[in-house]
Amino acid sequence: MDAPAISMWRPGPRLARHSLPYLLMAPALVLLTALTLVPLLYSIFLSFYEAQLGLGLGRFVGLDNYAAVLQEARFWTSAWNTVIWVAGSVSSQIIVGVVLAVILDRLVIGRNVFRAALFLPWVMPVAVIAYLWRWILNPQSGIVNVTLRNLGFDWGATLPWLSEPDTAMASALLINLWRGVPFVLIMVVAALQGIPKDEYEAARISGAGALREFWYVTLPNLKLIIATLVLLRTMQIANNFSLMWLLTGGGPADSTEILPILVYLKAFGAHQFGQASALAVLLLIVLMAVAVLYARALRERNHA
Amino acid sequence: MLRKPTPGVLFAYATVIATTFAVLFPIVWMVLTAIKPTAEIYSPEASWIPATIDWSHLRSAWLEKNFSVYFLNSLIVSTATAVFSTAVAILGGYALSRFEFRGKRVLGAFVLVIYLVPVILLALPFYLLLSELNLLDTRSGLMLAVSTYAVPFSVWVLKGYFAQVPPEIEEAAIVDGASRIGALWRVVLPVALPGIVATFLFCFILAWDDYLFGLIIINSDSMRTLPLAVGLLAADYSVTDGQMMAMGTITTVPIIFLYLFFQRYFISGLTSGSVKG
Numbered sequence: 158m159d160a161p162a163i164s165m166w167r168p169g170p171r172l173a174r175h176s177l178p179y180l181l182m183a184p185a186l187v188l189l190t191a192l193t194l195v196p197l198l199y200s201i202f203l204s205f206y207e208a209q210l211g212l213g214l215g216r217f218v219g220l221d222n223y224a225a226v227l228q229e230a231r232f233w234t235s236a237w238n239t240v241i242w243v244a245g246s247v248s249s250q251i252i253v254g255v256v257l258a259v260i261l262d263r264l265v266i267g268r269n270v271f272r273a274a275l276f277l278p279w280v281m282p283v284a285v286i287a288y289l290w291r292w293i294l295n296p297q298s299g300i301v302n303v304t305l306r307n308l309g310f311d312w313g314a315t316l317p318w319l320s321e322p323d324t325a326m327a328s329a330l331l332i333n334l335w336r337g338v339p340f341v342l343i344m345v346v347a348a349l350q351g352i353p354k355d356e357y358e359a360a361r362i363s364g365a366g367a368l369r370e371f372w373y374v375t376l377p378n379l380k381l382i383i384a385t386l387v388l389l390r391t392m393q394i395a396n397n398f399s400l401m402w403l404l405t406g407g408g409p410a411d412s413t414e415i416l417p418i419l420v421y422l423k424a425f426g427a428h429q430f431g432q433a434s435a436l437a438v439l440l441l442i443v444l445m446a447v448a449v450l451y452a453r454a455l456r457e458r459n460h461a
Numbered sequence: 462m463l464r465k466p467t468p469g470v471l472f473a474y475a476t477v478i479a480t481t482f483a484v485l486f487p488i489v490w491m492v493l494t495a496i497k498p499t500a501e502i503y504s505p506e507a508s509w510i511p512a513t514i515d516w517s518h519l520r521s522a523w524l525e526k527n528f529s530v531y532f533l534n535s536l537i538v539s540t541a542t543a544v545f546s547t548a549v550a551i552l553g554g555y556a557l558s559r560f561e562f563r564g565k566r567v568l569g570a571f572v573l574v575i576y577l578v579p580v581i582l583l584a585l586p587f588y589l590l591l592s593e594l595n596l597l598d599t600r601s602g603l604m605l606a607v608s609t610y611a612v613p614f615s616v617w618v619l620k621g622y623f624a625q626v627p628p629e630i631e632e633a634a635i636v637d638g639a640s641r642i643g644a645l646w647r648v649v650l651p652v653a654l655p656g657i658v659a660t661f662l663f664c665f666i667l668a669w670d671d672y673l674f675g676l677i678i679i680n681s682d683s684m685r686t687l688p689l690a691v692g693l694l695a696a697d698y699s700v701t702d703g704q705m706m707a708m709g710t711i712t713t714v715p716i717i718f719l720y721l722f723f724q725r726y727f728i729s730g731l732t733s734g735s736v737k738g
Contacts, residue, residue: 179562282672392577
């Protein structure tokens, strides 16, 4: 679309001319085929076999692995945790990210400095994030509880935020908010720059205040980027294993066990590779379905 | 552009400054804990600013806990991943931005859809595949694994950057007798340099951050990267909180400096796709 004509400029053998784009794509395609597509297909294949430790591939069991997984109470707990984890993370990150971006956009001087500083959590390695927060929330010596104690709150004095079933998920959501907002923020700040200035002028002339301006000018213009970010963050968070694993390991008592953790425990803990694969394939199917339905709903709303 | 500060603008500054403080506090707290004497770390009055600086946590993490080795491993794996992924993405992104060819849409979609596959789903076959290739427990194996995750997004970012380079300057070089690849190397790449720096950095940060692939692929201590060491030593009761935060500091500070140095390129690179929609 950009410059189809110039491939004709170069005199040379027809074959070389036509094969060049394929040759250029080849390394990426070989890599992704060998290390993503083939493993993906192998996983699906594996989900139909017994595949336990010491059995090799074992017997072909059809859909038995899927049935076994779906009958476990632990699966449903895990699925529910995943829904809360994903919905809670995505909604909180999008809302806080958008509001913060709009506020940041009002700065006259220093906008780029603050944007750069606010992005920092995103470049921190996830392992460090997990242990840093575990230290901050440490029941005895963590700064949160020490401060609560010094302020005279009894209940906060020794509360183990991440290893208490009632607070573990909420704490993890807050930590994920800290980690995820920067990404939403810089994407929305970039999109804000694309909003035509005359729309704001028009709103101001008709006497709209800051809130009405946000509601009637800013938000409609951000619809596309917000819709994209919701989908992107949903996929990223639903698939993310490391943060929760390092924060809580799925505990206490399954209260933060999300599906990627259950897959990992089944595969590398219990060595039930067949069931682990079935579980992962189920997760993939649900995510794909969500993505397709979401994209379709968006398209219909935009046409209506 | 400069207007008299309205209450709205003042409110915006207050909110942004307060938020920045809250966002940066955990990172600063980690570094402060790492350089505090142990007595201050456990002080019931919460010592906010260390009275004396104590380098012993950092020193013992670096020397006794082998962090010099893990640091080198992380540096090698991240650099190799960034070089390899960027090179692959330059070729792929260039093809997608400059040529019309059969299957272009399918290939382009393939590159993106693969990004949505749960990494955990690939973990087990990956383990088996790399053991077939004798790449288990090697830095090359880890580099290949992280690249599969880095390449799709990089292709997309670079495709966007190349599309912004006017084809005319390339045509001119080709008329002057440069080959297609020669024109890409000498004319297009210098113009798209900010995008390439951003991509390189993105891949580097991704590799530096990796925990899951390393967990599955790396086994021996001499191959371990920083995040793996942090995860492993956290379960070791002989490691103190001060040492733990020192390890976190060693793992984080290089990447923060790298980011701050190149942040202009990095942020514009990350957002270039979204601005174009």
